[in-house]
Amino acid sequence: MRLPLYQIDAFADRLFAGNPAAVVPLEEELPEATMQSIAAENNLAETAFFRRTGEDYALRWFTPTVEVELCGHATLASAYVIFHHLEPARREVRFATRKAGRLGVTREGDMLALDFPAMPPEPCAPAPELAAVLGAGPVELHRHGGRYLAVFSSAEEVASLTPDLPALKRWRDGALIVTAPGEGDVDFVSRYFAPRYGIGEDPVTGSAHCVLTPYWAKRLGKDRLEARQISRRGGALRCTLNGERVAIAGRCVPYLEGWISV
Numbered sequence: 001m002r003l004p005l006y007q008i009d010a011f012a013d014r015l016f017a018g019n020p021a022a023v024v025p026l027e028e029e030l031p032e033a034t035m036q037s038i039a040a041e042n043n044l045a046e047t048a049f050f051r052r053t054g055e056d057y058a059l060r061w062f063t064p065t066v067e068v069e070l071c072g073h074a075t076l077a078s079a080y081v082i083f084h085h086l087e088p089a090r091r092e093v094r095f096a097t098r099k100a101g102r103l104g105v106t107r108e109g110d111m112l113a114l115d116f117p118a119m120p121p122e123p124c125a126p127a128p129e130l131a132a133v134l135g136a137g138p139v140e141l142h143r144h145g146g147r148y149l150a151v152f153s154s155a156e157e158v159a160s161l162t163p164d165l166p167a168l169k170r171w172r173d174g175a176l177i178v179t180a181p182g183e184g185d186v187d188f189v190s191r192y193f194a195p196r197y198g199i200g201e202d203p204v205t206g207s208a209h210c211v212l213t214p215y216w217a218k219r220l221g222k223d224r225l226e227a228r229q230i231s232r233r234g235g236a237l238r239c240t241l242n243g244e245r246v247a248i249a250g251r252c253v254p255y256l257e258g259w260i261s262v
Contacts (some may be wrong), residue, residue, distance in 0.1 A: 005051040005260045006085070007044070008077035011204040011235035011250035015154040018235040019204035020255065021077035025086065029058075032067070034262055040064045043262075045199050048074035050082075050095065057082070059103070065198035072206015072248055076112050079105035080252040085110070109239070113208055113249035118213040118241060118251030120142045125237040133171055134178070135162045144211050146173040151215075152180040156188045159230050169195035177208045179215075187225040188216045206248050213246045215241040 003024055011020025022042040026049055027161065032037075039047035039062035046068065050057040053121050059070035089095060092106045106113035121142035130150060131246035138150035153160050158180045168174060174183060174196030182188045190212055192205040202208075209227060216239075217223050229239040240247040 001262050002259050003262065004075070005256070005258050006081050006254065008080050008170050009253040009254035009255055010073035010076040010080070010148060011206065011229070011231075011237055011252045013236060013251050015253050015255060017233050018250070019073040019150040019202065019233070020044050021071075021074035023074070023077050023081045025081065026047045026051040027067045030262075035060065036062055038062075038065070038260065038262065039058070045202050046071045046074040048078045050078050053096060056094040056096055056102075059097050070116070070207045070210075071098070072114055072116065072209065073204055075103060075105065075114055076206060076250060077252060079112055080254070081105065084254075100146070104209050108221055108249055111251055112248045113238075113247045116207065116210050118214050118246045119147075120218075121147075121149045121211050124148075126193065127172075129171070132162050133167045135164075136160075138178070142211075142215065145210070147177060147211055148172065149177045149179065149211055149215060155180050155230065158189055158191055163187060163190065163193055163201075164194065165195045165200050168193055177205075177211060179212055179228050182226070182228060186228045187220060187222075188212065188260060189230045190229050191229065191231055191232050201231055203231045203233040203249075204229045204237070206237070206250075207240050209237055210246050213241050214246070217241040 006023040009018040048103035095103045103175045121144040125141045142149040175194045179190040192202045192208045223241045226240045229235045238249040
């Protein structure tokens with residue numbers, strides 16, 4: 001069987017930036033083990049698989065080791081493939097997912113905007129051991145589900161963190177967002193570590209901004225925010241809090257088109 005394969009840099013304004021995602025359009029559902037093997041072979045943070053179901057698409061995401069409940073950058077990349085290769089007349093696409101419900105992506109000029117659920121974090125008890133794991137201690141710690149949000153005082157602190165990834169993998173749920181106020185036109189910066197899911201540091205994490213956006217919207221008193229994920233590749237996101245939903249917008253840059261044989 002030959003399947004089309006696209007690799008897209010999502011939340012990127014140039015090639016070799018943002019977060020690369022593999023996208024595999026399907027005519028029919030593949031066995032889960034096959035999708036997991038393809039994702040492992042691609043060895044990117046996520047590989048997205050989608051197939052047409054009526055007017056919408058069914059969508060699943062896999063890291064090299066596990067299926068995940070929600071992925072922003074691979075959803076953005078999937079919409080880019082639909083808009084630019086499969087259905088160029090469309091202005092909006094809806095995805096049905098197994099655990100994240102229905103998700104939407106719309107065109108906004110040269111940007112694509114995700115419609116994702118807002119996930120406001122709640123303050124939780126300090127974790128003094130985090131200072132040893134990260135190389136510095138946060139001033140606040142919050143949580144939403146299995147994701148922790150560690151807040152620092154400055155972007156420089158976040159940029160200089162050198163986490164002990166094996167130790168972080170053992171720490172609680174092993175998925176940690178770190179964040180701080182931004183500078184200039186950037187409202188906040190972040191980094192994201194998820195070693196338990198086979199991802200040391202994720203280059204740009206759309207779904208993490210479901211947590212970050214309501215936190216910073218409340219703290220800064222504004223619903224429209226410019227964000228920057230300051231990983232090595234880096235990425236820019238425009239985030240808007242719309243009640244219980246978050247619009248997360250960014251650009252995509254295509255890198256690769258080809259075929260895989262399974």
